[in-house]
Amino acid sequence: MSLAKELTISYLRDKYEAGALSPQEVMATIVDRSIADADMNIWITPPTMDAIQPYLDRLASLSKADAPLWGIPFAIKDNIDLAGVPTTAGCAEYAFTPDEHAGVVERLIAAGAIPVGKTNLDQFATGLVGTRSPYGDAHNALRPELISGGSSSGSAVSVARGQVAFSLGTDTAGSGRVPAALNRLVGYKPSLGAWPTKGVVPACASLDCVTVFAHTLADALVVDSVARGVHAEDPWSRSVVRKPSGLPERVCLPAGDLGFYGPYASEYRAAWEQAVSRLQEVCLRDGVQIVEIDVTVFAQAAAILYEGPWVAERWAALGSFIEANPGVAYLVTEQILRSGAASEYDAASVFVAMHKLQQYKLEARKLLQDAVLVMPTCGGTWTREQVLADPISTNRDMGRYTNHCNLLDLCAVAVPAGDAAPETPFGITLFALAEEEGMICGAAALLAGSDAAAVEVAAASAGAKASSSADSAALAQTTLVAVCGLHMRGYPLEKQMQGCGARFIREDESAAKYSLVKLPTSPAKPGMIKQQQGGAAIQLEIWEMPLEAFGGFTAAIPAPLGIGKVELRDGTEVPGFVCEAYAAAGAEDVTALRSWRNVVPPL
Known part of the structure; x- marks a missing residue:
């Protein structure tokens, strides 16, 4: 039997249960697909049957009923450790081979998931475009001349091209959301610390999140149910319980005109306006209030990330390697990293920025109490050639509506919202306070034409441990x-x-x-x-x-x-x-x- 082009957890589990497919057959097809797409620069360590076979053999010791991800193939961004496989972070000279899996990877494998390879990325997770890699710029899954988005470029494209059912990315400034939007995927970014970052090469350790790309929100929540939870060896880990999916009291939209950019700026503007109309329609139907808010505070927070001392946190993590190996890193990446060593980023500037950010967090918390904020995930896209010709300003534009998220301690989910042009996806992102992940799930389900309960049930039927409470016992x-x-x-x-x-x-x-x-x-x-x-x-x-x-x-x-x-x-x-x-x-x-x-x- 042929394998569907679009792989989902529910599809694969159904085929396994019916005996219509075996994990061995699925992995063999994935290897073939990766070879056929080799010129798209998706992988740094591509899938091979020799590497996958030990994980396939292990399935015999696991019960399908007890392993919610039994036989499900997934990809790992190559700044996340997979034991016995080099972690390059997009730089061969930096590479090391870990003895242990990253915390999230260990949990997924324990649940029966099959890691098939390590994916390409903007080097050291520094970029939102997918073109900053010495392993080649990852092509967009739908239109190869366009950017794939970064830094989790290969992870997103591997899902979109049917080579895995889900993939792991990381997100500091939007890297788990921008590639989702540009490749017609769901990108789920949990709250800071909800998933462990142990075994992840840091970009900004205080802001980094591990994320998931999938075709559906239900699949993303299956992965979330396995990955979530405090890790005893992770100093950034914290307990953040995802409440059952439910609707917010209010959906907030940015007041005034938004900025769009790139060769499809007008098409992106039209796609946003259409998404807003759709949002207004479903909110009216379900009794959710829509309000416009001043989003200045989100832009102010976003500016701190690359125009403030947080660039020094990147330098703190990687500066010693760059100093010891000048000229080894990708040129634009080294320039950005070295900016963190600027003299103005002294201790006093760090505290000034921290205090300013704390005020921004307070303002954002007031605005988003019992509410979800909706923005375009991206205000446009670029061709790969345009980004290579102007790598700084094009990259800066891609983070216009994403950079604020982790600084303000928000959760987010990026979801498809139609196409801006033929085979040119458009997406929106829903943001909420860290403890309100259930709201972004409920609102995303609303937009998709489902209700919150349906999302939880779909996730549960695929093996997820759906969140529950006394008031939602039917979903427990x-x-x-x-x-x-x-x-x-x-x-x-x-x-x-x-x-x-x-x-x-x-x-x-x-x-x-x-x-x-x-x-x-x-x-x-x-x-x-x-x-x-x-x-x-x-x-x-x-x-x-x-x-x-x-x-x-x-x-x-x-x-x-x-x-x-x-x-x-x-x-x-x-x-x-x-x-x-x-x-x-x-x-x-x-x-x-x-x-x-x-x-x-x-x-």
Whole structure:
């Protein structure tokens, strides 16, 4: 059977379930497609069956029901680590071969996804055009004479050309959104820290996000459900829960005329006006208020990124390499990086900019309370030749409506919004406050002609762990699980949790009603036993697991352990590991230590 040109998670899972396709067949076709598109400069490490085969072999040990991305091919931007494969960041002289996967990559592989290769990028993730690579400028997936967008150029084009179902990019100034718009894709940029950046070559470490490109929002949310969560080894990681998709009270549009640029400026303006008309129509239908707002504060924040001391953060990350290897980097990239060493970017200037930005964040938070902001993702596009002839100003234009996002701690999703000209996609981006990712998902679904619930259900049917709450029990696809021993992070059975598609949520502790014993097993295991009187608060980890995996996981737990209701310190109860009381007779009481980490430290 032939493979569809447009690969989605739901399509592949359906074919696998029906026996109509095998992962081996899918990967073989992907290799053929990459060879056919070799002159488009999509890959730095292209797909080969020899490299892919170990991941295919591993599928035999994973249950399809327990691995939400079983057999799903994905691409990795080549500033994100894949163990055993060089990370170049678009510069061969910088390259190194990591021993470990990046945090996000590790989670995706644990969920059954198949990494097929490393994609081209604007060198050191510095650019929004896709032409700043010594590996060649990545061609647009639809019109090769146009730019692909950057810096995550190859990642976007690999999805658009049917070589993967989704891909990982990074986003500091818009690199997870601009290529989506130019290649007719969805580009999902989670809130800062929601996905770990461990194993990512930093551009601006305080602003960097790992992102996903996909054909549908539902597919992006499948990936989000696996990738999201605090990583113990990532100092930038934080807990940001994506709420269920829902509509905002207001949709905000920029007041006044917007600027458009490039050879298709008039077509882009017309496409924006058409998108606004469509937005007004669906908001009126669904009772969402549309308001126009002054977006000056967003432009002011955007200006700080490249006209302020944040360029020095790039220099802090890469300056020592550039100084030790002058002339090795792509010319325009080295010029931009060296600008971060300018004398005006002293310590005082950093604090002045930080204080100014804090005021901008406050103003943006007031404007976007219970609201979503909609802007064009790009105000135009360029031919590759035009960008090569004028690399600075053309690149600056591409970030006009994107640069503010991470500085202001916003989440964003870029979605297609028709074509500006034949085979010349136009896209819009929806922005919201960091804790309101559900709003951009709901609003994006509205524009696509779906409702918020339909997006969550579509994501869940493809294997996602859709977010849930008491008020959305009908959509609940996951359960919280309290773990207190070998399933915690850093212990041998952590990979069992990840293999079930579970993700770490937070550290917590039980109510002060439990004893903790060390069971005489090999290896030693903890047993938590609730007491009628007395007891202590035991430190726990709270994970979220797909319900479809929960039954099999529970059935495999050996006695005297099991899953029961664990009372947390705030009085709520969640499913979690408990131990039958009889086991205490032959076990060592370690309650006083209050944590298994204090009994048997992790490896």
